[in-house]
Every structure is written in C-alpha cells, then in structure tokens.
Amino acid sequence: MSAATRPPRRSGKYSALGLLRKGLRGSDWPRAWRSHDLRSSYDVVIIGGGIHGLATAYYLAANHGIRNVAVLDKGYLGGGGSGRNTAILRSNYLTPEGVRFYDRSLELYQHLAAELNYNVMFSRRGHLTLAHNDSSLRTMAWRAEVNKLQGVDSSVIGPDEVKGLVPYLDTSATTRYPILGALYHPPGGIIRHDAVVWGYARGADSLGVQLHQKTEVTGIDVSGGRVTGVRTSRGTISTGTVVNCTAGWSTLISDMAGVRTPVRTSPLQAAVTEPVKPFLDAVVVSGTLHVYVSQTDRGELVFGASVDPFTSYSMRGSLDFVEGLAGHVLELMPALSKMRLLRQWAGLCDMTPDYSPIMGHTPVEGFLLDVGWGTYGFKAGPVSGETMAETIAEGRPAELIRAFGLDRFERGALVGEKGAAAVGH
C-alpha cells in the first residue's frame, strides 16, 4: 500500500487502547447529568425516572420554561420498563384517539436525535401484524381503515407480499397456523431504548431539572384535598404538583395519595439471541401465536410475547416462557432452529381494563397520573412527556390526552385498544 492510499494512523485519542484508557480513567468523559442534594421544595415533583418521567421533565423545561423540577427514582434512570422493553415503535392502533396519540409520538421520535443532540438509533423497519384466521383479518381491515382515516400508512396485504417482505416466514398453507395476510405499517420500527432515556435525562439536566436516583418515595402528603408534599428516603419535599410516572409500581404511589386506579401489575418477559448477519428488516408480530420478533442493528433477534397470566411484582424470567416462545417462533420461522438464546428478562406492566393509558388530573388536586402503560408505553414516551408537560403548565388536559382521563372508567367511556395492543407492543 502506498503512502497516499494508506489510512492515516489513528491518534491515541481514537485507538482501542486510547478508548480503554479513557474508560478506565474516566477523567475527560463529560457527565451526562449531575447529582444534587435534595431541595426542600420544587414546583413539580415527578416520581419515576423512566422515559415518561424524564420526557415530562424535559418538555416542562424546554416547552414551558418550568425548571424547578425534580425527577425521583428509587433505583437508577431507565431501570424499570424503559430499560427492559423491546423498543418497538408504531402508530397503527385501533381507535382514532389511540392512532392520533401514538402517531404524534412517532413524529417526535423521528426528530428526537436532532432535538436532543443524541443518537437514539431510530430505525424505520416496517411493522407486520400477521393474521392466521378470518377474525384477525377482519380486525386488520378495521385497523387499516381507522389508520388511513387518521392519515397513517397502514394496509392489509396478502401472504405473497408478506413472503416478499420476510422471506424466512413459513407462509405455506400446511402449517398449523397458516398466514392468511397481515396488517402492514411501513412507518413502524425500533430504537435504542437506553439512548432515549439517557438523551432525555441529559436534555432535562441541561435545562436545570434535577434528577435524583436512589431516592424512593415513601409517602405523599395531602391536605384539604390537594397535594402538599412528598416524603422520600432522603427527606421531605414540599410541592403543589406531583406526577406519578411509575408504570408497574403505579398503584403503590397512587394509593399513597388516596387515588384508586383500575390498574393491575403483571410481568412481561422478553428474550434475545446471539447476533447474526442482518436478515430480518421488518418487525413481525403474531397475536394468535403470542409472539413477536425484530432484529437489532447489532444483529440479535429480540423476541417478546404477551404478559404472564398472573399479577406479580417479580421480574424473573421463567423456563416455561422460553419454551413456549421458542415453539411459537419456530412455527413462524423454522429456519431459526439453530439459533441460541443469549438471555431473557422481565419487566412490570401496569395493565388497564381497556389497554389504554390513564393520563391527567385526579380528584386530588395537584396529583397527576401518567400510568397504565402496560406493554406498549415506550413508544408513547415522547408524546406523553409533551402532553403531560402541557397539562401541568396550562392546568387543563392537553387535547391529545382528553380521552385517557381517569374519569372514563366512571363514565363508561373506555378507549378499547385490546385488539391492537395485547401482543403488538
């Protein structure tokens, strides 16, 4: 190789050794966010340092100039569902309220890297929900029509088109659950979930929000029907506004404020394989087989399913789950039989009766909810943060979340998303 074509020698700054040195020394890596002593008072206290709490804090500061805000987490940022999910993004829901809401989130996701100046690795892949029987096909057609009416790209396609998009799928008519068609949603995709959490945390911190890890909320003070403060493992804070963003733990926090919610907590498991060369472009979901799969940029296959059939706060994986998962995956893609699973895990999901979230004000003045995110709340992080921030700043529910108020369960005005959210995530 001549001197002219030889790549330039890498300086110590970028060599592997240089990176290792930096990693061990840690001296000139800028901190993404700071640590603080707890103040005695904040304008807004957000409980839960997952994507919802962090995005709410970020948009409070960025869009409304409300910066005297604390985010409290009993563990570490992203240690809940936000760091355990399978990071599938889409907006092809079943109700007009749901489609509009999730579509705004997808729009925010598309520009999130630029907004936060942080690479969140958003990857538009196309999302396929397979239909294995006539009733599923009918629901797909229904969803496609609702989606189109809201301007969302979504249509029902036949088995040949499905095969064209995902050649490894077994689309023969002789399988136990033949693929009759699919709901195809080109804008769907995946993202790097940790990066989203870190990006919002860094953005909120840079705008003056205080992030407090290892700070457990142990009580909420209510006087005369309104919130006055929060008790924590590090001391008491006085505040007039508390937002519950604790997902799987949300009923424990709501109970502290005396607010009852129709939420039950169930574990949801997922698993990941060893990395292989990219062969799967789309996200593939089968509601009938209770399984979905996508391939990360690193090449791992990420598998998910529906929630465990019991309520629990346990976050342990089970053999029963991987056995069922493997069987169903192989019915869809027999060619994967030689792949090895690397690990499995679980997170907690706060399930509501209608598979839609609970957002906004409660009968206790100053106590707001952003909960009920079940198995599908990661994709909703940006729009939830944006609308919760607006709701707090304006004192009334933002337009996009009006349908998701707690009072809908008393009024019987449910927003039924089970047909689009039970396995699809």
Ligand SMILES: Cc1cc2nc3c(=O)[nH]c(=O)nc-3n(C[C@H](O)[C@H](O)[C@H](O)COP(=O)(O)OP(=O)(O)OC[C@H]3O[C@@H](n4cnc5c(N)ncnc54)[C@H](O)[C@@H]3O)c2cc1C
């Ligand atoms: C396996 C799995 C796969 C999933 N896949 C998808 C998917 O593909 N797409 C999708 O959109 N969604 C998915 N989800 C759902 C999604 O992960 C959640 O809905 C979302 O992350 C909820 O975010 P959050 O910020 O509300 O809550 P979390 O990220 O769970 O954060 C809540 C935080 O509250 C903190 N906390 C709890 N109690 C207290 C307390 N007393 N004091 C202080 N802090 C407290 C916890 O430590 C935690 O960090 C999946 C979930 C799981 C488990």
